[in-house]
């Protein structure tokens with residue numbers, strides 16, 4: 001990754017963090033939000049439908065690539081396991097005559113199972129794609145199965161904030177030491193303060209037999225995936241499930257961000273710009289386990305549950 005791109009993404013990340021502080025989801029860390037999930041999924045094998053869907057989505061990426069912020073259509077599919085070398089996700093270009101509208105959605109689970117051990121579920125996708133919307137529903141439907149991880153930060157506690165509950169408040173040298181010791185899944189700086197997500201904080205939730213959903217931006221996911229590939233601790237021996245939430249189109253995404261009322265012109269542009277990169281990455285071969293296109297909340301939520309409970 002070139003330095004200019006990374007610098008631009010880091011800036012975007014900071015903007016996201018700043019904006020998210022004032023959003024309804026700001027009850028979670030400004031850099032990463034955690035939700036305990038319903039019990040862990042076990043991946044179903046990919047069906048013919050799934051592979052067919054993947055082909056169509058990849059075709060949609062092509063449209064996005066040449067069409068800039070123009071409209072595109074995306075459809076749900078299960079991608080390959082990003083950390084599994086035995087993965088066999090399809091990457092064959094789609095038949096250009098096929099229309100996404102004919103794509104069958106991933107079938108929701110009919111009988112949710114209860115996997116034996118907790119798991120981390122990593123939610124990612126462009127800002128405004130609907131991650132919080134879906135996760136709030138999951139949390140509401142499975143309140144006792146959810147737990148929250150506590151982030152570390154070097155910023156000063158605000159009135160009422162409790163160390164170890166709202167954040168782990170640490171000094172800059174402590175933070176630097178934790179970074180050097182690879183204790184963070186991901187970390188970033190915002191407004192001159194450092195924020196980080198430690199493996200331990202996530203493991204603490206898993207140890208309570210609760211599942212954790214991490215709502216992370218693309219850079220955080222890339223950090224995590226790199227760490228996992230390099231042998232970092234894997235959340236109580238389990239591997240996270242990577243879920244990418246995509247909007248049905250760029251114009252829908254823009255409408256939703258505007259409608260949410262959280263953006264000014266600058267942050268809106270930043271988010272839409274970042275969304276293009278995130279979509280290319282999220283829909284790329286093998287980068288995530290599941291892609292959910294949130295064109296309809298009910299359908300998307302069903303697909304999320306299907307991914308989690310299978």
Ligand SMILES: Nc1ncnc2c1ncn2[C@@H]1O[C@H](COP(=O)(O)OP(=O)(O)OP(=O)(O)O)[C@@H](O)[C@H]1O
Pocket residue numbers: 020023025125126127128129130131132133134256257259260294295296297
């Ligand atoms: N399927 C949908 N149809 C229409 N509007 C939706 C849908 N899903 C979510 N929204 C709306 O889109 C807006 C953005 O959703 P949400 O805040 O959940 O996105 P997000 O991915 O969590 O964003 P961020 O990463 O910035 O927190 C919200 O106003 C939400 O109500």
